[in-house]
Amino acid sequence: MRTTRAGVGGRKIRGRDLRASRFRFRFYKKSPATREGGCQALCVVEFAVVAGNKMEFSGVKRRKPWLIGDQRKASYPHSLQFYLQPPSENISLIEFENLAIDRLKLLKSVENLGVSYVKGTELYQSKLEAEIRKLKFSYRESLEDEYEPRRKDHISHFILRLAYCQSEDLRRWFIQQEMDLLRFRFSILPKDKIQSFLQDSHLHFEAISEEEKNLREQEIIASSTSLGGPKLELEYVYKIPFADALDLFRGRKVYLENGFAYVPLKDIVAIILNEFRAKLSKALALTARSLPAVQSDERLQPLLNHLSHSYIGQDYSIQGNAGKISLDQIDSLSTKSFPPCMRQLHKALRENHHLRHGGRMQYGLFLKGIGLTLEQALQFWKQEFIKGKMDPDKFDKGYSYNIRHSFGKEGKRTDYTPFSCLKIILTNPPSQGDYHGCPFRHSDPELLKQKLQSYKITPGGISQILDLVKGTHYQVACQKYFEMTHNVDDCGFSLNHPNQFFVESQRVLNGGKDIKKESIPPETPQPKQSAQKTKNASSALASLNSSLEMDMEGLEDYFSE
Amino acid sequence: MEPFDPAELPELLKLYYRRLFPYAQYYRWLNYGGVVKNYFQHREFSFTLKDDIYIRYQSFNNQSDLEKEMQKMNPYKIDIGAVYSHRPNQHNTVKLGAFQAQEKELVFDIDMTDYDDVRRCCSSADICSKCWTLMTMAIRIIDRALKEDFGFKHRLWVYSGRRGVHCWVCDESVRKLSSAVRSGIVEYLSLVKGGQDVKKKVHLSENVHPFVRKSISIIKKYFEGYALVGQDILENKESWDKILALVPETMHNDLQQNFQKHHSSLQRWEYLKKAASQCPSNIKNEKCGPWLEWEIMLQYCFPRLDINVSKGINHLLKSPFSVHPKTGRISVPIDLQKVDQFDPFAVPTISSICHELDAIFTSEVEKEENQAESDIKHRTRGRLIYGSVTLTQAFYIDILLSLQ
Numbered sequence: 022m023r024t025t026r027a028g029v030g031g032r033k034i035r036g037r038d039l040r041a042s043r044f045r046f047r048f049y050k051k052s053p054a055t056r057e058g059g060c061q062a063l064c065v066v067e068f069a070v071v072a073g074n075k076m077e078f079s080g081v082k083r084r085k086p087w088l089i090g091d092q093r094k095a096s097y098p099h100s101l102q103f104y105l106q107p108p109s110e111n112i113s114l115i116e117f118e119n120l121a122i123d124r125l126k127l128l129k130s131v132e133n134l135g136v137s138y139v140k141g142t143e144l145y146q147s148k149l150e151a152e153i154r155k156l157k158f159s160y161r162e163s164l165e166d167e168y169e170p171r172r173k174d175h176i177s178h179f180i181l182r183l184a185y186c187q188s189e190d191l192r193r194w195f196i197q198q199e200m201d202l203l204r205f206r207f208s209i210l211p212k213d214k215i216q217s218f219l220q221d222s223h224l225h226f227e228a229i230s231e232e233e234k235n236l237r238e239q240e241i242i243a244s245s246t247s248l249g250g251p252k253l254e255l256e257y258v259y260k261i262p263f264a265d266a267l268d269l270f271r272g273r274k275v276y277l278e279n280g281f282a283y284v285p286l287k288d289i290v291a292i293i294l295n296e297f298r299a300k301l302s303k304a305l306a307l308t309a310r311s312l313p314a315v316q317s318d319e320r321l322q323p324l325l326n327h328l329s330h331s332y333i334g335q336d337y338s339i340q341g342n343a344g345k346i347s348l349d350q351i352d353s354l355s356t357k358s359f360p361p362c363m364r365q366l367h368k369a370l371r372e373n374h375h376l377r378h379g380g381r382m383q384y385g386l387f388l389k390g391i392g393l394t395l396e397q398a399l400q401f402w403k404q405e406f407i408k409g410k411m412d413p414d415k416f417d418k419g420y421s422y423n424i425r426h427s428f429g430k431e432g433k434r435t436d437y438t439p440f441s442c443l444k445i446i447l448t449n450p451p452s453q454g455d456y457h458g459c460p461f462r463h464s465d466p467e468l469l470k471q472k473l474q475s476y477k478i479t480p481g482g483i484s485q486i487l488d489l490v491k492g493t494h495y496q497v498a499c500q501k502y503f504e505m506t507h508n509v510d511d512c513g514f515s516l517n518h519p520n521q522f523f524v525e526s527q528r529v530l531n532g533g534k535d536i537k538k539e540s541i542p543p544e545t546p547q548p549k550q551s552a553q554k555t556k557n558a559s560s561a562l563a564s565l566n567s568s569l570e571m572d573m574e575g576l577e578d579y580f581s582e
Numbered sequence: 583m584e585p586f587d588p589a590e591l592p593e594l595l596k597l598y599y600r601r602l603f604p605y606a607q608y609y610r611w612l613n614y615g616g617v618v619k620n621y622f623q624h625r626e627f628s629f630t631l632k633d634d635i636y637i638r639y640q641s642f643n644n645q646s647d648l649e650k651e652m653q654k655m656n657p658y659k660i661d662i663g664a665v666y667s668h669r670p671n672q673h674n675t676v677k678l679g680a681f682q683a684q685e686k687e688l689v690f691d692i693d694m695t696d697y698d699d700v701r702r703c704c705s706s707a708d709i710c711s712k713c714w715t716l717m718t719m720a721i722r723i724i725d726r727a728l729k730e731d732f733g734f735k736h737r738l739w740v741y742s743g744r745r746g747v748h749c750w751v752c753d754e755s756v757r758k759l760s761s762a763v764r765s766g767i768v769e770y771l772s773l774v775k776g777g778q779d780v781k782k783k784v785h786l787s788e789n790v791h792p793f794v795r796k797s798i799s800i801i802k803k804y805f806e807g808y809a810l811v812g813q814d815i816l817e818n819k820e821s822w823d824k825i826l827a828l829v830p831e832t833m834h835n836d837l838q839q840n841f842q843k844h845h846s847s848l849q850r851w852e853y854l855k856k857a858a859s860q861c862p863s864n865i866k867n868e869k870c871g872p873w874l875e876w877e878i879m880l881q882y883c884f885p886r887l888d889i890n891v892s893k894g895i896n897h898l899l900k901s902p903f904s905v906h907p908k909t910g911r912i913s914v915p916i917d918l919q920k921v922d923q924f925d926p927f928a929v930p931t932i933s934s935i936c937h938e939l940d941a942i943f944t945s946e947v948e949k950e951e952n953q954a955e956s957d958i959k960h961r962t963r964g965r966l967i968y969g970s971v972t973l974t975q976a977f978y979i980d981i982l983l984s985l986q
Contacts, residue, residue: 240792255748263732264763271766273791 049447080098097171100159101206103222103297107353108176114320117180121328124578125179127156128524133515135201136494141208149205160206183321184328186308196301200294207290216257219293225364226259226289234258241283242278257286266292342366346392348401354391357506358526360499360519361472363387369456374409375399379457381420383440385427389438390520395428441518461495462487478505586910586931591658592632594932599653603903609645611752612662619802624684626663626670628898629655630907638663638898658907665757673800685758687735688751688767691899692720693777695745699778700822700882702813709745710819714926715808717747719923723797724749727771731793739916741929743906747916748899765893768884773797773884781827784880788871798876801883802959806848809882816847816854825854828878834858854878861869862922 112120130152138145153160156176159170163435173392178199185195210218219226234241241258266282268291269275275282284292346354356369361411370376376384381402388398402424403416425431451458460469466487475481482505496516503512503522507529514525588636612770613622627640642648652660664672673681694713698705701713728734736752759767773794776783786794809815816822822841826834837857842849858874872894891897904913910931916924930938 243789243795245790246787246789265757267763267766271769273770273793276792277731277770278733279730 037564042090052099097159097168097175098221100161100167100171101203101210101218101455102171102175102179103203103300104175105300107179108172110176118324120173120177121180121184121324123156123173123330124158124181127152127193128181129160130515131198131201132194132494133497135198136489136492136497142350146205146208150209157253161209164378182305182308182327183312184306184325186312192305195305196298199301200298203297204290204294207293212286219289226261226284226292228257228261229283233260233562237283240276241285243333244274244283245285246274247286259284259286259289261292265295267290268295326406326464346397348397351388351401352525357530358523360522361476361502361522362458363519364476365460365472366456370405374405374407374411377455377457379451379455381423382427383445383457385424386437386439387519387523391523395425395430398424398428429558439518439520441497442516445519446495459495460497461490466490472503476502476506478502492567586933587867588907588910591716591905591907592656593908594910594936595656595658596653596930597936597939598905599649599656601934605645608903609648614752614754620669620728621665623669624666626666626683626896626898627901628661628663629657630659631655631657639673640717640917641670641672658905660901660904662901663898664896673765686895686897688756688759688764689892689897689899690724690749690768691742691746691888692717692724692748692885693742693746693888696886696888703951704813707745709926711927712808712812715804715812716883717926718906718921718924719808720747721747721800721916721918722800723827723885724771724887725793725802725918726796727793730796736842736901737918739918739921740902740913741911741916741924741926742900743904743913743929744909748902748913750899750902751888761893761895765889768887768889768892771887772889773887774886776864782881784877784884786877787881788873790873790876794876794880797884799877805879805883809879810847810851811937813882814847815882815985816841822850825878828881829858834979838851918965 089405131149134145134152138148150160152448155171157170159167159174159466161167178197181195185191186426229512260281261284263270263277263282264282269284269288270282272276275284275288277283351367352371355364359367363384366376366380369380370384385398385402388401391410393401397422402420403413406416406420422431427437429437445457446462449457451463464472469490470483470487475484478486482501486498486501486505489501491497499522500512500514500516501528504510507526509529512525514521516522609622612625616622623641623643626638628636628638629640629771630636640651642651642829663670666683667680667682668676683767694701694704694709694716695706697713698718700715703710703712725737726899728749734751734753734756738750738752740748740750742748758764770793814821819841822837826837829837831956838852840857841850844853855872855875859872888917891899896898900913902913902915904914905911910933911926911929912932912935914929
């Protein structure tokens with residue numbers, strides 16, 4: 022593994038302001054077979070990462086010219102691919118980050134849709150297509166000039182590999198979503214394009230001759246659930262070693278003869294997905310092994326770490342609605358518009374007149390996010406703690422400092438942002454005597470059931486929620502809770518943040534009168550917008566729990582003008 | 583046949599391992615032609631010794647090493663495990679995580695106990711000639727699938743020694759199969775699903791896969807003799823109520839009444855078949871045809887496999903030619919050409935075979951007084967292996983190997 026740097030250290034080199042160093046890292050994939058004989062670079066990923074505006078390259082030779090016309094088409098002949106070859110071109114750090122974030126948004130949508138709708142149904146397909154189109158990734162073969170979306174698809178996949186190869190859980194999640202995405206794209210591929218796609222992807226599925234097909238026609242039809250009657254004449258049938266068709270033969274969904282599976286075209290998808298999963302799994306393992314060298318680069322390390330943990334989107338720290346909530350509203354708001362995690366924290370606070378540190382952080386920041394001012398917060402907590410026979414002086418000495426600190430009025434003066442769902446679910450699990458955390462993640466299913474019953478959720482809704490919890494889809498379970506308590510069929514948003522729950526709830530209850538925070542739409546970064554976006558992104562990244570936090574100082578300076 | 587007394591095992595085993603165990607064929611099998619270096623040396627064996635002492639990770643350098651160890655330890659039971667990345671008897675010296683099971687034959691274990699809910703003659707570890715037909719059908723169905731559907735060529739079926747059969751699939755490619763594929767194969771071969779709390783264990787879809795169809799035609803050959811006569815599954819109300827539990831409730835009254843009128847399981851079954859294939863007008867979405875009849879036949883006759891035995895590459899299974907400590911019977915190979923005639927009660931026990939050996943030896947000594955004892959021993963052992971009825975099964979290993 023080698024990383025080379027040119028022009029390290031200073032901002033200015035020979036009088037030219039190059040906005041910090043330009044460097045290149047090569048990413049060698051080692052073949053395990055050759056590990057003893059030395060490392061062979063099977064493929065090379067070269068990202069030349071440059072700060073700021075990538076147009077400012079005076080005097081530096083461009084690595085790769087822009088492709089024109091047919092060259093562009095040739096490099097990405099299909100709207101989908103197996104990601105066998107890593108990209109090798111230069112991109113800016115900003116584009117690197119944007120691509121990664123966009124793909125992450127896409128994969129999270131894939132996950133969400135896959136849980137909220139039955140995969141393969143029309144509703145699912147149309148919603149997924151809309152998502153892909155919105156984020157400007159490739160999906161349809163027939164559209165003209167698909168170069169940009171396909172390129173984006175290609176590069177972003179490889180970037181996310183770097184972030185998601187690091188643990189078994191991350192790998193499993195990544196592979197699952199990529200498979201669902203591929204399955205969708207393959208399903209809308211026109212039949213005449215399938216053969217050429219398979220060929221171009223070097224998949225050697227041999228179609229059998231007419232006579233061979235006729236000999237086995239009855240058996241093939243009887244085995245395949247996706248076929249019916251005379252259609253067999255039109256279909257290709259492929260002969261594959263049975264072990265390559267595991268998902269088909271284990272459920273007796275394919276005809277086996279003498280160690281071969283006779284697979285009609287329709288069922289080839291299952292096999293292709295299997296191949297894809299196997300290849301991706303291997304690639305991720307290889308990537309993980311090569312990762313230390315990549316991570317040693319301080320510019321990429323925080324980005325990659327945070328991609329797998331970060332919340333992407335609004336951070337609800339902008340206090341546009343500060344002061345709009347009065348303290349006496351909180352009790353009723355807690356049952357109407359608070360997500361269950363905050364509802365339970367509020368209830369515990371009212372009942373015990375106390376909350377431990379974890380609960381105070383999670384709930385306190387949430388209250389700030391919904392609009393409590395510092396003065397209101399101080400009053401709110403003091404009132405409640407005094408009821409618990411706390412000495413007012415002790416409160417002033419011990420607790421008020423912390424409240425002011427969390428509003429950014431003490432110490433480092435960092436204005437802490439309310440916790441996102443991911444952060445609540447993944448970090449600092451509650452123990453005995455704690456009320457923070459995510460009820461869907463951290464509550465015993467029986468207790469959760471009781472809680473939901475006390476919230477007057479219907480038994481049907483409760484069982485749906487419990488199923489989602491069983492499948493570890495905690496945020497979707499919370500969305501379901503939203504739908505049940507607000508009497509809507511579709512909550513209409515993808516839940517990522519407790520304050521988002523509150524905002525959406527208020528919108529439903531008040532008919533949209535609340536101020537909506539515009540989330541920055543993903544666009545090809547132009548200088549101004551990209552700076553804005555990176556600022557948001559980096560502040561979102563910076564808001565993470567200190568235990569997860571890398572030292573962001575260097576990176577933030579790096580991004581600022 | 584000599585009665586078997588477990589207390590005699592130590593003495594009997596000593597003789598068995600010295601004079602009767604077919605080491606040459608056994609080694610030839612597990613060595614697989616010596617093509618892959620250290621294949622035999624990396625194979626795990628486990629021994630169960632007297633007083634239930636169990637030792638794992640045994641491995642041997644060659645045939646003579648195997649012989650010496652077995653004669654020294656006198657194991658009550660021998661299991662065969664996987665071929666590992668290193669010699670199993672040195673596994674403690676290997677770096678953590680580096681000692682891995684790499685290859686093993688694909689094995690199946692069919693146990694009569696799994697059929698307790700559908701056999702009336704015996705239960706638990708008991709078997710009789712009536713219920714043994716279940717094993718016959720199982721062997722036919724599974725073997726056909728392994729051969730015709732999966733293309734496996736080298737299949738060895740072995741009597742387990744008490745209440746079931748094992749199958750060893752030894753093809754080179756099969757030994758390399760992953761755990762996932764092995765599980766998949768067992769799934770493909772499974773039709774009877776559900777434990778004690780599930781009444782109806784077989785559900786067929788309208789599309790009947792060729793594997794199911796072919797299995798049903800095999801069962802049809804045995805069903806009358808086994809189920810209707812031998813097991814007499816429709817003999818009386820108590821027994822036919824169990825069948826009715828597998829049939830839609832709307833048919834119950836009609837069947838109950840008509841069963842009373844008939845006098846034998848055969849007649850009742852004919853009636854049930856007719857009633858089941860008629861299109862029931864009041865039940866929505868119910869298939870019209872033989873599915874119900876087939877589902878009952880399958881529940882009563884179709885093989886039941888233990889997936890845990892087959893899916894793990896490192897799973898240990900009783901070795902062929904091992905002795906069953908409780909029954910004394912030797913795990914002998916089963917001749918597929920004569921599977922219908924196989925009689926588990928005619929399988930030699932270790933006492934009978936030792937007795938036979940003694941008898942031959944004594945008669946030989948009487949005949950040839952001048953020959954050295956060792957010569958006679960050598961000759962008689964050869965004769966036993968190739969001539970005697972009891973151990974001719976050893977030559978099935980030759981057939982197995984000759985196909986390679």
